Amino acid sequence: PTGGVYDFAINGDGFFCIQTEDGVRYQLRWENNNDRGESISAEIDQTGHIYRYNYYANNERTGLSPLRLTTAQGEADGYLKKMLPQLAQNFILVEQNGNNDAFIFTYQQMRDNVPIQNAHAVISVDKFTKQITQYYLTDTVDWQQESFPDKNNAISLTKALEAWEKQLGVELVYRSYYDYQNKNTTIFPAYQVKNTDEVIDALTGQSISLMETNGPIAYNASKQESVRDTAAGSAEKGGSLSPQEQNAVENMRNLKTKEQADNATRNLLAHHLTLENAYLTKNQDNRYLWRLSYSDDNQSNSLNATVDAQSGQVLSFYRYQKNDLPEKTTLKSHQDCQKLADDFLKKAAPDQLKQSRLVNDTDVNDDDRYSTIHYQRLVNGIVFVDDGLSVVVDRATGQIISYNLNWLFNAEFPAIDQIKTIGEITQILADLGEYQLIYVNGKDNRLIYDFYQQGIYYLDPFTGKRLDWRGLPYQSSQTTVYQWQGNHAFIEQAEQLRENGIYLNDSQIDCAQTMTQSQLMLLLYRSRIPYQSVTEDEMYQPLTNWGVITKAEIAPTALLSREEGAKYLIRLLGYDKLVQKADLFRYPYTDEGNAALKGYVALAGGLGLLTVADDAIKPQAPL
Numbered sequence: 001p002t003g004g005v006y007d008f009a010i011n012g013d014g015f016f017c018i019q020t021e022d023g024v025r026y027q028l029r030w031e032n033n034n035d036r037g038e039s040i041s042a043e044i045d046q047t048g049h050i051y052r053y054n055y056y057a058n059n060e061r062t063g064l065s066p067l068r069l070t071t072a073q074g075e076a077d078g079y080l081k082k083m084l085p086q087l088a089q090n091f092i093l094v095e096q097n098g099n100n101d102a103f104i105f106t107y108q109q110m111r112d113n114v115p116i117q118n119a120h121a122v123i124s125v126d127k128f129t130k131q132i133t134q135y136y137l138t139d140t141v142d143w144q145q146e147s148f149p150d151k152n153n154a155i156s157l158t159k160a161l162e163a164w165e166k167q168l169g170v171e172l173v174y175r176s177y178y179d180y181q182n183k184n185t186t187i188f189p190a191y192q193v194k195n196t197d198e199v200i201d202a203l204t205g206q207s208i209s210l211m212e213t214n215g216p217i218a219y220n221a222s223k224q225e226s227v228r229d230t231a232a233g234s235a236e237k238g239g240s241l242s243p244q245e246q247n248a249v250e251n252m253r254n255l256k257t258k259e260q261a262d263n264a265t266r267n268l269l270a271h272h273l274t275l276e277n278a279y280l281t282k283n284q285d286n287r288y289l290w291r292l293s294y295s296d297d298n299q300s301n302s303l304n305a306t307v308d309a310q311s312g313q314v315l316s317f318y319r320y321q322k323n324d325l326p327e328k329t330t331l332k333s334h335q336d337c338q339k340l341a342d343d344f345l346k347k348a349a350p351d352q353l354k355q356s357r358l359v360n361d362t363d364v365n366d367d368d369r370y371s372t373i374h375y376q377r378l379v380n381g382i383v384f385v386d387d388g389l390s391v392v393v394d395r396a397t398g399q400i401i402s403y404n405l406n407w408l409f410n411a412e413f414p415a416i417d418q419i420k421t422i423g424e425i426t427q428i429l430a431d432l433g434e435y436q437l438i439y440v441n442g443k444d445n446r447l448i449y450d451f452y453q454q455g456i457y458y459l460d461p462f463t464g465k466r467l468d469w470r471g472l473p474y475q476s477s478q479t480t481v482y483q484w485q486g487n488h489a490f491i492e493q494a495e496q497l498r499e500n501g502i503y504l505n506d507s508q509i510d511c512a513q514t515m516t517q518s519q520l521m522l523l524l525y526r527s528r529i530p531y532q533s534v535t536e537d538e539m540y541q542p543l544t545n546w547g548v549i550t551k552a553e554i555a556p557t558a559l560l561s562r563e564e565g566a567k568y569l570i571r572l573l574g575y576d577k578l579v580q581k582a583d584l585f586r587y588p589y590t591d592e593g594n595a596a597l598k599g600y601v602a603l604a605g606g607l608g609l610l611t612v613a614d615d616a617i618k619p620q621a622p623l
Contacts, residue, residue, distance in 0.1 A: 025051070049143065050083060053135040061101060065127030069096070069499045072103040072130070076123040079132050080107060084121065087143070091121060097479060098501060100530055102126050102133055109141055114151055115452060116142055116439045127500075142441045149447040151437055154202035160449035161435060165426045167207040168195050172461055174384040174413055177470040178284050185284065185408065188471035189382070189416050190458040191425045202437055202447040210440065210448075254310060261290035261307040268314050268348055273303055280309060285408055289315065314348060316404040323397060331395040334364045337371035340398060341391035345375070349389060349405050352377070356388060371395055379413050419461035428464045429457060475533040479503060486511035497523070501530025514622035518556035520565055524548055524572050548572050563597040563619035566604035579603055593619030 024046040032038035036057045043052035073096070081088040087109070095106035102124040109119035119141045124134035155163075170191045177186045198207045256264075258278045265271070273294035281289050288309035295302040305317040332340075338358075345353045356375035364371065370392050377387035392402035420428075429435075433451030440446040451457075458467040458474075466474035480503050484491055488511040497503065503526065504519055518536055525539045526532060528546070536556055543549050548571045570579055578584070579599035587602045589612065601619045604610045610617055 023047075047143075049137075050135070051137045051139070053132075055131065055133045059126075059129065061128050064496060064500050067103070067125070067127050067130055068496070069103060072125040072127070073105060075125045075130055075132065076103075076105040079123055079135065080121060083135060083137075087141070095478070097477070098127070098499070098531060100501070101128075103499075104134075111142065111148060111439055112151055114437045114439050114447075116140065116441050117448075117450070119441060140441050142439075148439050148445045149203055151202075151447060154437055154447055154449075155205050157436070157449070159205060160200050160202065161426065161430055163200050163205045163207070164435070164449065165422070167200070168193070168198055170194060170422055170425050170429060170459075172382050172416065172419070174379055174382060174386075175458065175469075175471065176384075176386045176408065176411070179470075183284075185411070186471055187384075187408075187411055187413055188467070189414055189419075189461050190467055190471070191420075191422075191429075191461050192385075192456070192458050193429070196456070200449040202449050208446075208448070210446075255288055256290065256307070256309050256312045258290065260312055261292060261309065264307050264312050264314055265292060265294075265303070265305045265317065269303070269305075269317065269319075271303060271319075273301060285410065287409065313405075314403075315407075318402045321399070321401070323394075329396045331366075331369070332371075332393070332398055334361070334371045334395075336398075337393035337395060338373050340393050340400065341373040344391060344400050344403070345389060348403065352389060352405060352407055355379075357383070359388075369395060370401070377407065380416060382416070384408075384411075384413070416461065420464050425459055425461070425464060428459060432466060433457060472535055475505065475535065477531075477533050479531065480505060480507050482509050483507055484509050484511065501532075502526045514559040515565070516556065517554075517558045517560055517564075520560060520568060520623070521549065521556075524568060527572070546572070547574075547576060560623040561593070561620050562610055562617070562623050563593045563601050565623040566600040566610055566619075567597055569609050570600045570603055573607075575603060588615070589617040589619075590615045591618060 026044045026046075027041070028044070029041045030039065036059065038057045039055075041052070041054045042050060044050050073093070077093075080091060084091070090111065091107040091109050093105060094108040097104045097106075104122065104124050107121040107123070109116045109121075117140065118138055120138045121141075122134070122136040123132060125131070126133050154160075171194045172189060172191055174187055175190055175192075177188070178184075179186065195207070198209050200206070201208050261278070262275055271294065273296055275292060276295055277291075277293040279291055281291055283289055290307040290309050292305045292307065293303070294305075300322040301320065303317060303319040306315045307313070308315055342353075353375065356377050359374040359376055361372070361374070373391045373393070375389040377384040387407050389406075390402075390404045391400055393399070394401050429451075433453045435449065435451055438448050438450050438452065440448055456469075458469070458471075459465065460467050468474045479498060479501065482495065482498060482503075485508065488494075491511075494509075502523055504522060506519075518539075521539055521543055522534075525534065525543055528542075540549070540554055544551055544554075548568055570576060581599075585599050585602040587598055589601075589605065592598065593601065597619065601610065601617060605612055605617050
């Protein structure tokens with residue numbers, strides 16, 4: 001691929017042609033057998049549009065990038081104009097990020113100042129060579145500048161928000177997070193969007209779905225069984241017990257035997273299959289489970305089931321049965337399947353069914369072979385999204401082929417008193433997610449109202465602040481953009497660190513303020529792991545392991561002196577033991593501080609980590 005876009009001379013050794021819904025795509029690859037291991041790959045459609053371009057070379061990279069962000073953006077802007085000469089003027093830069101090797105720029109295609117959903121170009125610029133290393137164009141880019149609905153006919157933003165709140169809106173739910181390190185589960189309340197796959201039609205004000213869904217196999221309400229079950233049915237995932245553990249557990253009085261678990265499946269499902277395998281596992285709710293596998297002699301029927309070893313309750317099963325159906329088979333209605341599922345759950349999980357609500361499925365297709373019926377657990381009058389029941393019914397035979405009960409039996413749920421109203425949360429969410437007009441490029445071009453900042457939003461019901469999936473304060477993956485207050489001699493160096501992924505989370509920087517311990521620790525942490533989104537607790541653990549700080553020294557809000565900063569910097573460099581040899585260092589400065597930190601200060605000054613003026617290093621001045 002040359003043609004004035006990118007010139008290179010590497011022997012071609014790869015060509016592949018694929019058929020897509022939009023026509024033929026060609027995938028090409030070149031390699032250069034040199035010590036740098038250079039390679040180039042590209043994907044081009046039948047009209048000559050380049051959708052993917054990647055360049056790789058094994059180049060050594062050390063230290064901070066010599067390339068500055070503004071220069072890299074100029075390279076990316078110019079490359080976009082070469083790749084999309086007719087369309088580049090319709091793209092605007094919406095996001096700048098990076099990694100250890102490259103600056104990454106994301107551009108959004110616009111039409112009449114309205115973004116086209118998911119129409120993006122992403123360009124990566126090598127931080128050390130200034131070379132374009134990646135170009136990616138989404139499939140939803142509008143090439144033809146096709147006809148879209150006139151935005152002047154759209155309802156107002158105020159009316160759209162009212163329609164969204166009434167027809168879709170937010171709901172208060174409980175969510176859970178399992179901490180693998182501490183081996184405990186945290187349950188937290190949060191506001192979240194009710195129907196993430198539906199939007200408001202900007203012309204009619206009615207909710208519409210842009211997605212089609214179909215689920216042939218039962219899953220739990222949160223689709224996260226594997227998050228809770230360390231075994232998940234296989235020894236490879238670490239959940240199965242050793243033979244010694246299994247023998248010890250089976251001898252526990254309160255656990256059901258293998259025979260009792262086997263009988264539980266036969267009583268519930270009335271099957272006569274042969275038990276092929278059975279073993280115990282332990283899930284993250286600290287409950288033991290029997291996992292059972294069955295089949296018949298000719299392998300035409302099989303069944304896998306999970307039984308709670310404490311209660312003997314069947315928690316899940318999936319069965320396969322070979323059925324030779326006539327060509328024209330009348331399928332049962334979804335309502336009939338719902339009745340079959342309800343009757344089954346009254347036998348399989350009567351207590352849990354009473355504590356759950358039916359989820360109305362609006363995407364049922366009359367031609368689907370299977371119907372999936374979901375129930376969600378209710379606690380304190382709101383849904384616990386990670387618990388529930390799911391049943392799949394074969395509409396041709398009326399047989400239940402799959403069932404799953406996902407339930408935290410020993411959970412404690414926080415109170416939900418004195419929370420923000422739905423109206424308050426709606427406005428917060430609209431501002432946070434940039435609720436606005438958006439064009440959708442597809443078979444039927446649409447104009448909708450939706451959140452431009454797509455993603456899953458969880459909001460703290462007490463404060464309205466955004467939460468992450470663990471229930472902790474949300475940390476953006478975007479590099480912070482500083483707003484400087486006051487003057488400082490090293491603002492330019494701080495900006496260069498920021499551009500290399502070593503930055504504070506605070507956007508407002510007051511140059512007159514003293515740095516806190518947690519701020520310095522974050523910079524030291526990101527000097528090892530740039531761009532990483534991390535909580536305070538997550539940050540301190542590796543810093544302790546690296547020997548930068550001891551557990552006894554941790555005091556996140558403590559204000560640091562220059563000599564304390566020197567101590568942590570020298571430790572990060574691995575010179576701590578060297579500093580203990582105080583007689584090796586001459587202290588050439590006229591001012592002294594803490595005698596125990598004198599070696600750190602001397603070495604930090606010698607390495608240029610602390611500034612020196614008139615032979616004074618000011619060890620006890622604020623950092």
